[in-house]
Amino acid sequence: MMLLLPSLLCALAGYVSAFLVETATLTDLYPPLWKDCPSQFSDYKVEDGVYTIDPWLYPERMGMYKILITFTAKYFERFGPNNEENILWGLPLQHGWQFKSGRLTDPTNVTDCGRKNGDHMCISVNSWWACMNYNLCVLPFLGAIEAGALGISSDQVTLLPPPKDQMHFCYDVTTCRSSFPDAMTKWNTFFQQAKNLSKTLDDLLSDLWIAHVATLKATKNIFRNRIQYYSKPELDFEKSWTTAMDYVAAMCFETTLTKTYKFQMALPPRLLNSGDQPFLIKDFTDSQNRLLYLLNLLYETDDNSGHKFLHLFKNVMKSKILRKIAKFAMEQVILNYDIILQELISKI
Incomplete structure (x- = not known):
C-alpha cells in the first residue's frame, strides 16, 4: 500500500495535465451567468428588512455565492490581486459546472x-447533485452571516423551500444550526479565522476543507434515494466523486479561481449514459476520460481497503512538507503536455 501511494497520488494529479489555457481576463473563468446574478442583498426581494432568496433558481443560488465571494474579498487580498486567491471560488465554480453539464x-x-x-x-x-450542493451553498452562506462576515444580522435572510421534501432542508441561520450544528460551527470557525490577518493561506485551506468535509458527511445520507434516477456510470461517478473529496481535502487543494477552473476542465461535460466507459467516451477529451478512470480507481482502492488507504493518506498529508511535495507533483504533471493515457495506466 505504501508503494501504491506515490503512484496513485501522481496519477490522480494527472487529470489536470491538459489544463493550462490562455485566458484574456479573469472574468473569462467565472461561472455561467455570473455577471447576471445578484451581487448584493438588495438584489433580492425584501420585506420588513428580511431578504427572501429562492435557492431553487440557478441565478439566485449563484447570487448567494457571488455575495460570499464579494464580501470576503478583503480577507484574501493579501494573498493576491483581483480576489483571484479567494479560496471560496471552488464553491461557485463547482455549481457552475453542475449547471453547464446538466x-x-x-x-x-x-x-x-x-x-x-x-x-x-x-x-x-430530484437532482442528487443539486441537493448535495444545497448545503454546500446554504451552510457557508449562513455561516458567514452568523460570523458577521456579510454585514447583516442572522434574522435578515430566509430561503424558500423546494416543491417537495421540505423537511430535508434548512432555511435560515436558526434552522440550519439546529439541523447541522457541526457543519455550521465549522463554517463559522472558517470565517472567524479568515478575519485573522495572521493566518496563512494554508491555515485557511485547512479550515475550509474541514468545513467542506463536515458538510458532505452531514448531507450524503439524506439524499441517497436520488441515486436511483441515474445511469450506472453516472452513479459510479457520484460515488467516486464523493470519495475523492476526502483525498483532495487531505491535500488541502487550493480552491482559488484559476486552479479550480483548470481542474474543472477535466470534469465530465455532460451526464454519463449507460455504456459510457472511461477511455472510450468519444465526445470526452483525453483528460476527461482519464479523470473518470482515476476516480474509479481511487474509489475501488479506498473501498477494497476498508478506508484504510484514506487513513494512511491522511496521516501522510499531515506533513506540511509532504503536502507541498504533493502539490508540486501535481503542478509538474500539469506542465507535462507529453503524458499520455497509456503511460499513466502503466505507472499505476
Whole structure:
C-alpha cells in the first residue's frame, strides 16, 4: 500500500495535465451567468428588512455565492490581486459546472426543470447533485452571516423551500444550526479565522476543507434515494466523486479561481449514459476520460481497503512538507503536455 501511494497520488494529479489555457481576463473563468446574478442583498426581494432568496433558481443560488465571494474579498487580498486567491471560488465554480453539464436538471424526466427547452433556470429537487450542493451553498452562506462576515444580522435572510421534501432542508441561520450544528460551527470557525490577518493561506485551506468535509458527511445520507434516477456510470461517478473529496481535502487543494477552473476542465461535460466507459467516451477529451478512470480507481482502492488507504493518506498529508511535495507533483504533471493515457495506466 505504501508503494501504491506515490503512484496513485501522481496519477490522480494527472487529470489536470491538459489544463493550462490562455485566458484574456479573469472574468473569462467565472461561472455561467455570473455577471447576471445578484451581487448584493438588495438584489433580492425584501420585506420588513428580511431578504427572501429562492435557492431553487440557478441565478439566485449563484447570487448567494457571488455575495460570499464579494464580501470576503478583503480577507484574501493579501494573498493576491483581483480576489483571484479567494479560496471560496471552488464553491461557485463547482455549481457552475453542475449547471453547464446538466446535472441540476430533473433526472426523473417528470418535469422540465433545468432543461434548455423548458424551465432552464430551475434547479430540480430530484437532482442528487443539486441537493448535495444545497448545503454546500446554504451552510457557508449562513455561516458567514452568523460570523458577521456579510454585514447583516442572522434574522435578515430566509430561503424558500423546494416543491417537495421540505423537511430535508434548512432555511435560515436558526434552522440550519439546529439541523447541522457541526457543519455550521465549522463554517463559522472558517470565517472567524479568515478575519485573522495572521493566518496563512494554508491555515485557511485547512479550515475550509474541514468545513467542506463536515458538510458532505452531514448531507450524503439524506439524499441517497436520488441515486436511483441515474445511469450506472453516472452513479459510479457520484460515488467516486464523493470519495475523492476526502483525498483532495487531505491535500488541502487550493480552491482559488484559476486552479479550480483548470481542474474543472477535466470534469465530465455532460451526464454519463449507460455504456459510457472511461477511455472510450468519444465526445470526452483525453483528460476527461482519464479523470473518470482515476476516480474509479481511487474509489475501488479506498473501498477494497476498508478506508484504510484514506487513513494512511491522511496521516501522510499531515506533513506540511509532504503536502507541498504533493502539490508540486501535481503542478509538474500539469506542465507535462507529453503524458499520455497509456503511460499513466502503466505507472499505476
